[in-house]
Amino acid sequence: MTWSEMQPLLEQACWDTLYMVGWSTVIAVVGGLPLGLLLVLTDKGGLLQNVVVNKVIGQVVNVARSMPFIILMVALMTFTRWITGTTIGREAAIVPLAVGAIPFFARLVEMSVREVDGGLVEAVQSMGGSTWKVVRSVLVPEALPSLISGTTTTIVALIGYSAMAGTVGAGGLGDVAVRYGYQRFETGMMWITVAILAVVISLLQFAGDFAARTLHRRTGRTSGLLLFRPLRGIFPGTVATDAVKKS
Amino acid sequence: MITTSGLTKVYRSRGREVTALDGVDLHVREGEVYGVIGQSGAGKSSLIRCVNLLERPTSGTVTVAGQDLTALAGRGPRAGKELRRARSRIGMVFQHFNLLSSRTVQDNIELPLEILGRSGRDRSRKALELLDLVGLADKAKAYPAQLSGGQKQRVGIARALAGDPKVLLSDEATSALDPETTRSILQLLRDLNRQLGLTVLLITHEMDVVKSICDSAALMEKGRIVESGTVSELLATPGSELAAALFPVGGEATGADRTVLDVTFHGEAATQPVISQLSRTYNIDISILGAAIDTVGGLQVGRMRIELPGRYEDNVVPVGFLREQGLQIDVVGQEGQEPVLVKDGAK
Known part of the structure; x- marks a missing residue:
């Protein structure tokens, strides 16, 4: 395969990945943030303490997280069709990607929000602040650096998952790596996609860390979560294993 | 100004019961500085948290400025609108300052005013005025992380005063500070008490705090108040533990x-x-x-x-x-x- 043959394929694949990962990240953040907050708020001693709701959300999150993505994608087909009208293509892949990422991000949000000093919550309560005010003025802004790290982690994980989206014809870098690199023995194509993924993920991680650290420096706090770097994302799931198999 | 009667707080965890407050009757007169002193675990923290109902008393009543707060509490753990309004009229200062690190000093002071729904211009005018009052006029745009402990507590005090409260609760406000800074913070509290006619209820484990600024004091042991009165009454009481300790x-x-x-x-x-x-x-x-x-x-x-x-x-x-x-x-x-x-x- 020549570069002129590869180039349009890769370009399209990059856009597809960006499209899928971009939208599913947005949905994961929009869905996971309130879910993560609810996990903290409804927990024992929380502002909205509710054991039943807490247990239910916790279980749903656990089950969703323990499901292998490829299975999730198949299991959600009916739901996907109901939402997007199809089970094939980029839009169809966004649904399982988002559904998979919401509980993942929710757990990260939960971890970040738990790090926030309870004294701050008490301070706002003592001023007569409502639970909503506590969430808006304390929990989210104080956890922000850590939430940004969590978002970076989620994006990287989503790029990994999106490699499997090829199975529903959604395209993307992972799909190109599997179809051309693995199935057609195009080793060059394989390494190029892997290289692109590695560069993209490194850049993302760098940008995410930079943003989180900048916020930290301003506010002068430290949190353990920053140290938690997802190595798995650098060689996303199947692509990596297949690459090893092939060579 | 602040009256508690028969205040009891029992914590239950895993079948064990711990009585933190055991029928506390406290009376704080308007315009005085009232110190509650006791060892850790004596129930001081529970007491001050019960005054603005951050902790729900198990039984007993709390009246602040003529308003029965326990009646506003409702049944669930969540604070209703009325209780939140009442809380906004009670300032509170904390041992560890509890300033939001994501906000500047000025924005921290504006927080209670946001809760009260004041306009932006109103808020910043009031915040700058209070910063001036606590002697930090030049720190408006700084972040809490850039301040010393004493400065942080000054911000904490300014924030507590933002809603023009008549009552200030101080939860070990000077316990995390060095002796020099402690003196200046106590002086500030004393000045505010005089200038604004602020009623101050403070809890502390340091006798010096009581000695330097309190008009009245109470000694707490095992969830009970064992001695209380104005400082001169206490000194005149034969065998008073507080007097001896003071x-x-x-x-x-x-x-x-x-x-x-x-x-x-x-x-x-x-x-x-x-x-x-x-x-x-x-x-x-x-x-x-x-x-x-x-x-x-x-x-x-x-x-x-x-x-x-x-x-x-x-x-x-x-x-x-x-x-x-x-x-x-x-x-x-x-x-x-x-x-x-x-x-x-x-x-």
Whole structure:
């Protein structure tokens, strides 16, 4: 395969990945943030303490997280069709990607929000602040650096998952790596996609860390979560294993 | 201004019950600085948190500025609108400041005003005014992480005052500060109390805090208030633990056949040469074991521990003489009225 043959394929694949990962990240953040907050708020001693709701959300999150993505994608087909009208293509892949990422991000949000000093919550309560005010003025802004790290982690994980989206014809870098690199023995194509993924993920991680650290420096706090770097994302799931198999 | 009656708080965890407050009756008058002192675990924190209902008392009532807060609490753990409104009229200062690190100093002070729904211009005017009041006018745009402990507490105090409260609760506000800074923060609280007519309820484990700014004090032990009153009342109470702790004098009897007396002078009596009169009148030798003169709660007070030869029975007449002079006499080692030899405040 020549570069002129590869180039349009890769370009399209990059856009597809960006499209899928971009939208599913947005949905994961929009869905996971309130879910993560609810996990903290409804927990024992929380502002909205509710054991039943807490247990239910916790279980749903656990089950969703323990499901292998490829299975999730198949299991959600009916739901996907109901939402997007199809089970094939980029839009169809966004649904399982988002559904998979919401509980993942929710757990990260939960971890970040738990790090926030309870004294701050008490301070706002003592001023007569409502639970909503506590969430808006304390929990989210104080956890922000850590939430940004969590978002970076989620994006990287989503790029990994999106490699499997090829199975529903959604395209993307992972799909190109599997179809051309693995199935057609195009080793060059394989390494190029892997290289692109590695560069993209490194850049993302760098940008995410930079943003989180900048916020930290301003506010002068430290949190353990920053140290938690997802190595798995650098060689996303199947692509990596297949690459090893092939060579 | 603040009244609690029969306040009880019981914590339950895993079947065990811990009584943090056991029928506390507290009365804080308008415009005074009231200190509650006690060891850690005595229930001070629970008490101050019950005053603005951050903790729900198990039973009993809390009235602040004539409003029964316990009646506003409702049943669930969530604070209703009315309770939140009432809380916004009570300022609170914390041991660890509890400033939002994501906000500038000015924005921190504006937070309670946001809750009260004030306009942006109104908020920043008030915040700058308060920063000026606490002496941090140049720090408006700084982040809390850039401030020293004392400055953080000044911001905490400014924030607590933003809603123009009549009552300020101080939860160990100076316990995380060094002695120098502690003094300046206490001075600030005292000034605010005088300037704004602010009623201050503070809890502390440091006797010095009570000594330097409190008009009244209460001693807490095991969830109960064991002594309370104005500082001068306490000093005038024979055998008062708080008085002894506020104003410690040391010294042990030198032998078995000795009578040890704690003599407390205040007001007129402090100017009389009573000891030499005593010595001359009864022809006895008096040893001074320890003595101190200090200002407590704005009052000049002296206390002296003296030793007379002979048992108490032999000294009834001289003791009577001292009492006649208007002095307060505590006999050390006498049953029933033994002032506790001071264990370094109450830790």
